[in-house]
Amino acid sequence: MSPWKAAKPSDSIREIDTPALxxxxxxxxxxxxKMQQSLSGSQVRLRPHAKSHKCPEIAARQIAMGAVGICCQxxxxxxxxxxxxxxxxxxxxxxxxxxxLHHLMALARRARIGVLVDHLEQVMALSAAATTYGTKLDxxxxxxxxxxxxxxxxxxxxxxxxxxxxxxxxxxxxGLQCYHGAAQHLRTPxxxxxxxxxxxxxxxxxxxxxxxxxxxxxxxxxxGTGSFTHERDSGVFTEIQAxxxxxxxxxxxxxxxxxGDPVFDHALFVLTAVMSINQHGKVVVDAGLKASSVDSGMxxxxxxxxxxxxxxxxxxxxxxxxxxxxxxxxxxxxxIPGHCDPTVNLYDEMICVxxxxxxAVWQIAAxxxxx
Amino acid sequence: MSPWKAAKPSDSIREIDTPALxxxxxxxxxxxxKMQQSLSGSQVRLRPHAKSHKCPEIAARQIAMGAVGICCQxxxxxxxxxxxxxxxxxxxxxxxxxxxLHHLMALARRARIGVLVDHLEQVMALSAAATTYGTKLDxxxxxxxxxxxxxxxxxxxxxxxxxxxxxxxxxxxxGLQCYHGAAQHLRTPxxxxxxxxxxxxxxxxxxxxxxxxxxxxxxxxxxGTGSFTHERDSGVFTEIQAxxxxxxxxxxxxxxxxxGDPVFDHALFVLTAVMSINQHGKVVVDAGLKASSVDSGMxxxxxxxxxxxxxxxxxxxxxxxxxxxxxxxxxxxxxIPGHCDPTVNLYDEMICVxxxxxxAVWQIAAxxxxx
Numbered sequence: 001m002s003p004w005k006a007a008k009p010s011d012s013i014r015e016i017d018t019p020a021l022x023x024x025x026x027x028x029x030x031x032x033x034k035m036q037q038s039l040s041g042s043q044v045r046l047r048p049h050a051k052s053h054k055c056p057e058i059a060a061r062q063i064a065m066g067a068v069g070i071c072c073q074x075x076x077x078x079x080x081x082x083x084x085x086x087x088x089x090x091x092x093x094x095x096x097x098x099x100x101l102h103h104l105m106a107l108a109r110r111a112r113i114g115v116l117v118d119h120l121e122q123v124m125a126l127s128a129a130a131t132t133y134g135t136k137l138d139x140x141x142x143x144x145x146x147x148x149x150x151x152x153x154x155x156x157x158x159x160x161x162x163x164x165x166x167x168x169x170x171x172x173x174x175g176l177q178c179y180h181g182a183a184q185h186l187r188t189p190x191x192x193x194x195x196x197x198x199x200x201x202x203x204x205x206x207x208x209x210x211x212x213x214x215x216x217x218x219x220x221x222x223x224g225t226g227s228f229t230h231e232r233d234s235g236v237f238t239e240i241q242a243x244x245x246x247x248x249x250x251x252x253x254x255x256x257x258x259x260g261d262p263v264f265d266h267a268l269f270v271l272t273a274v275m276s277i278n279q280h281g282k283v284v285v286d287a288g289l290k291a292s293s294v295d296s297g298m299x300x301x302x303x304x305x306x307x308x309x310x311x312x313x314x315x316x317x318x319x320x321x322x323x324x325x326x327x328x329x330x331x332x333x334x335x336i337p338g339h340c341d342p343t344v345n346l347y348d349e350m351i352c353v354x355x356x357x358x359x360a361v362w363q364i365a366a367x368x369x370x371x
Numbered sequence: 372m373s374p375w376k377a378a379k380p381s382d383s384i385r386e387i388d389t390p391a392l393x394x395x396x397x398x399x400x401x402x403x404x405k406m407q408q409s410l411s412g413s414q415v416r417l418r419p420h421a422k423s424h425k426c427p428e429i430a431a432r433q434i435a436m437g438a439v440g441i442c443c444q445x446x447x448x449x450x451x452x453x454x455x456x457x458x459x460x461x462x463x464x465x466x467x468x469x470x471x472l473h474h475l476m477a478l479a480r481r482a483r484i485g486v487l488v489d490h491l492e493q494v495m496a497l498s499a500a501a502t503t504y505g506t507k508l509d510x511x512x513x514x515x516x517x518x519x520x521x522x523x524x525x526x527x528x529x530x531x532x533x534x535x536x537x538x539x540x541x542x543x544x545x546g547l548q549c550y551h552g553a554a555q556h557l558r559t560p561x562x563x564x565x566x567x568x569x570x571x572x573x574x575x576x577x578x579x580x581x582x583x584x585x586x587x588x589x590x591x592x593x594x595g596t597g598s599f600t601h602e603r604d605s606g607v608f609t610e611i612q613a614x615x616x617x618x619x620x621x622x623x624x625x626x627x628x629x630x631g632d633p634v635f636d637h638a639l640f641v642l643t644a645v646m647s648i649n650q651h652g653k654v655v656v657d658a659g660l661k662a663s664s665v666d667s668g669m670x671x672x673x674x675x676x677x678x679x680x681x682x683x684x685x686x687x688x689x690x691x692x693x694x695x696x697x698x699x700x701x702x703x704x705x706x707i708p709g710h711c712d713p714t715v716n717l718y719d720e721m722i723c724v725x726x727x728x729x730x731a732v733w734q735i736a737a738x739x740x741x742x
Contacts, residue, residue, distance in 0.1 A: 001739040002447035003454060004474065017470045017742045051685055073686040076373035083374060093686065094646040096657075097701050099388045103375065118647055121700055149687060150647040150655050181684060275465040276489055276521040284521050286467075289713045291741050295660050295683070312666070313552060314422055314712050315444040315464065315741070316520060329492055330467050341685050342660045346716070348739055367739075368372045368719055370662050370686070371388045 007351045011358040018273040018332065019287035021347040023247075023362070025354045027267035031246050034262045036066050039240065044232045047071055047090060047221065049243030052341050054366035055350065056084035058246065069112070071241050072366075075103050080366035082111045090114035090140070090221065092177060092241065094122055094150060100371070101125060105133035114138035116177050118152045123164045123171070130170030138174035139165045140221065143206050145199035147182040154202035159209040166215050175219030176210075178203040179241060184226035185251060185296075189258030196223075196230035204236050225252055229261055249340040251296040268350075269302060270335040270343065272317065274327050282310075283327050285317045292317075292335055293342035300336035309335060378722045382729040389644040389703065390658035392718040394618075394733070396725045398638035402617050405633045407437050410611065415603045418442055418461060418592065420614030423712050425737035426721065427455035429617065440483070442612050443737075446474050451737035453482045461485035461511070461592065463548060463612065465493055465521060471742070472496060476504035485509035487548050489523045494535045494542070501541030509545035510536045511592065514577050516570035518553040525573035530580040537586050546590030547581075549574040550612060555597030556622060560629030567594075567601035575607050596623055600632055620711040622667040639721075640673060641706040641714065643688065645698050652691060654698050659686045663706055664713035671707035680706060 006020035016022070039046055048062050051073040059070050059081055069088030072078040078089045088111065095104050095115050107113050108130070117123050117139055130137050141161045144151030152158055158176065165173040183195035199222065207217045221239035223231035225248075231237040244252055247268035257263065272287035289312045292299045299317075301307040306322025317335075321327065337343035344350070345367055352360040377391035387393070410417055419433050422444040430441050430452055440459030443449040449460045459482065466475050466486050478484050479501070488494050488510055501508050512532045515522030523529055529547065536544040554566035570593065578588045592610035594602035596619075602608040615623055618639035628634065643658035660683045663670045670688075672678040677693030688706075692698065708714035715721070716738055723731040 001451075001737075002742045003450045003740075004447065004742065006742060015470065018468070019741055076375065079374045080372075093657075096646045097389070097644055099386065118649055119700060144649065148650060149684075149689060150649070152649055273468055275467045278489055278515065278521070278523055279519060286464075289664070289666050289710075290716050293660070293664075293666075295665050313520075318520060329490060339660075345661050346739065346741070366372075368717065369374075370390055370717070371373045371375065371377060 001348050005349065005361060007358045007361065009358050009360055013353055013356050013358070016271055016351055016358065018271050019291035020271045021344065021350045022269040022271045022334070023350045023352045024267045024269065025352050025359060027265040028246055031248065031264045031267055032061060032065050034264060035242065035245050038229065038262050039232060042232055044237060045239050047239050047241055049092070049241050050081060050366070051077065052243035052247060052344065054344055054364045054369070055362050056081060056086065056365050057362040059086050074369055074371060075100055075107065076369040076371040077366045078113065079103065079107055080369050082107055084365060086111070088112045092116060092179065094118060096122065101129040105129050105135050108135040108137050109133070112138065114140055114174055116140050116142040117161060117165070118142045118150050120161065120164055123161060123168065127168035127171055136170055136172060139171045140174050140177045140219070142177040143202060145178045145180045145202050145222070146195055147180055149181065154206045155209045158206040159213050162210045162215050163213060173215060175217050175221060176203055176206055177221055178237070179222040179224070180227065181224065184224040185255065187254065188256050192227045192258065193230055196227050196234065200231070200234035200236040225264070226255055229258065244340055247340040249296070250300040250336045250338045266302065266336050268337060268340050270299060270337060272333050272335055274329055274331045274333070277327065277329055282318055282320045285319055285333060286315065287317050287335060288312045288315045290314055290346060292337045293339050293346065295342060296339035299338055302334035302336050304333060372719050376720065376732060378729045378732065380729050380731055384724055384727050384729070387642055387722055387729065389642050390662035391642045392715065392721045393640040393642050393705070394721045394723045395638045395640065396723050396730055398636040399617055402619065402635045402638055403432060403436050405635060406613065406616050409600065409633050410603060413603055415608060416610050418610050418612055420463070420612050421452060422448065423614035423618060423715065425715055425735045425740070426733050427452060427457065427736050428733040430457050445740055445742060446471055446478065447740040447742040448737045449484065450474065450478055451740050453478055455736060457482070459483045463487060463550065465489060467493065472500040476500050476506050479506040479508050480504070483509065485511055485545055487511050487513040488532060488536070489513045489521050491532065491535055494532060494539065498539035498542055507541055507543060510542045511545050511548045511590070513548040514574060516549045516551045516573050516593070517566055518551055520552065525577045526580045529577040530584055533581045533586050534584060544586060546588050546592060547574055547577055548592055549608070550593040550595070551598065552595065555595040556626065558625065559627050563598045563629065564601055567598050567605065571602070571605035571607040596635070597626055600629065615711055618711040620667070621671040621707045621709045637673065637707050639708060639711050641670065641708060643704050643706055645700055645702045645704070648698065648700055654690050654692065656688045656690055656704060657686065658688050658706060659683045661685055661717060663708045664710050664717065666713060667710035670709050673705035673707055675704060
């Protein structure tokens with residue numbers, strides 16, 4: 001990591017070294033509040049996904065605002081949050097292999113931990129490990145609700161797994177994971193509504209199959225920032241796992257908003273500076289692939305009409321300018337990451353700003369926690 | 372970062388937690404030797420690019436094999452290497468802004484540091500800072516040799532900048548940076564030969580313009596893994612900056628090899644494990660976007676004919692299987708990153724293996740050094 005930090009509290013924004021990951025605290029706090037407002041009055045609880053931020057300061061604020069806990073994607077990521085005092089974590093993933101099970105069981109002794117399964121072999125391995133380690137674990141059956149990635153087929157297959165979990169002495173059948181990842185970036189509200197209607201139908205069908213063998217289904221969890229209003233209104237889902245709403249990356253903002261969808265603000269930016277100005281109609285900035293993940297396309301350029309970030313190499317970004325426009329060397333630009341989650345994962349800290357000043361520097365403690 | 376490491380020395384490969392960044396030491400050492408052999412007998416020196424590996428252990432081995440120093444892309448990256456004892460670094464980038472100049476000058480007091488300029492304003496700022504800090508700096512003029520990114524136009528514009536550097540009391544005009552990034556992944560040898568012939572021509576033309584005003588051009592530096600044999604044979608270039616040859620990512624291996632080009636071996640892998648096997652004809656592995664950068668396409672699957680990594684999300688990868696083939700849960704697969712540089716930048720350490728065993732764990736000390 002860099003031997004020095006991009007900024008310290010009470011620096012002005014102009015003094016921030018670039019590229020740096022910036023959190024606009026006013027926008028972030030508005031997003032936190034809007035999500036809680038969106039769920040208030042419903043019976044649906046919020047368990048935001050911490051893979052987006054990997055930051056204990058943010059998880060603590062989400063829980064203080066009403067979240068019941070957090071989601072993580074990896075055992076090591078969850079361990080970072082437990083180390084920072086978070087006590088209720090759902091790992092929204094299958095955990096396979098003896099090394100991982102060892103760490104998972106150690107974690108389950110320190111906090112309430114949930115994990116997913118989509119295969120009987122996973123249930124047997126979890127059961128054996130939990131027994132060996134003398135610990136108790138919440139286990140959710142992941143249902144393939146349309147994304148065609150992980151998960152079992154809806155209906156009877158879920159009942160078989162629920163029964164196996166239910167019979168295992170150290171496992172607690174906690175419910176169904178019904179996340180539809182592929183629905184999040186469907187561009188029109190009609191497409192997202194149809195996808196989530198299907199997800200809710202097969203979640204309901206799976207719940208019925210499990211209840212038919214006398215097992216209660218306490219939780220049906222899923223949803224992301226792109227679709228959560230539909231899961232909220234489904235009458236089937238009980239928990240929402242959205243994560244990106246706190247930041248709003250460019251790719252989510254490209255979705256057409258549906259009626260009644262809350263408007264989340266861009267709160268996460270990559271601050272960059274112009275370092276080369278020799279090419280006609282374009283400049284080169286100091287934020288490239290290692291400063292903003294381009295897996296979901298190039299970053300947007302914030303409040304610079306006609307400026308487009310068109311190409312990233314390791315540590316260079318090329319921005320085209322509107323006709324006749326130039327920018328000086330050293331000019332700061334604010335980029336909106338195409339995809340916030342892997343962008344956050346590039347940084348050790350985020351610089352939190354308000355009204356032109358650095359207010360705090362938050363550690364991205366679970367950055368790189370990929371195990 | 373993860374609270375535990377993926378492996379420790381003397382573990383067997385089977386025990387490595389996944390996903391993990393793996394260096395095959397035999398292949399890596401062959402690549403080191405092949406590059407030095409490729410340059411032996413020529414007057415061209417090797418200054419490998421450390422942005423690829425960010426690892427002091429590797430830089431030390433490159434220098435022990437004959438490299439004259441290393442390249443870095445960022446001031447903070449260079450600072451990490453100076454902290455680990457590297458004493459001769461060319462920062463192949465423009466350095467703009469007072470904060471960065473402060474760190475650059477502090478570094479130039481501790482090691483031989485070179486930096487690029489492509490604008491008179493940068494020369495003036497470097498000159499003022501070097502004078503203030505009482506330090507001496509090597510400054511190279513970057514020439515746009517065809518990539519259309521940074522650099523001045525060849526010829527007279529380079530002479531103007533060289534003269535300004537030459538006149539500045541604390542700056543040493545060290546030569547020309549003539550790197551043609553866009554040529555590295557031109558797929559046919561003929562296209563790469565033509566691109567580097569053009570680069571060498573304009574480098575020569577710039578050298579002549581500078582010599583015509585009585586200034587010596589000690590170094591002409593550039594080249595990458597895709598094209599370096601052509602710069603080597605140009606009679607113009609004196610230094611080679613290739614970096615990826617030690618690892619060989621999938622995107623470089625996709626180039627058609629030219630006559631006499633050395634064959635570098637894949638030495639860097641992402642070890643991953645199968646975690647979900649419910650979908651017909653495909654499996655889901657535990658290495659996604661946060662384990663292997665996809666900016667240059669999906670990773671390859673090593674020595675598994677007919678298996679294709681087709682889709683990455685944050686922590687999931689989907690691999691299609693050949694007809695009739697299945698894989699069990701927990702099966703380890705070796706992925707060849709599409710682009711090694713940003714993939715290395717995701718990890719805190721690389722697990723070095725030989726003959727089925729972990730031999731060492733090397734710190735990626737400059738991981739995240741983006742300032």
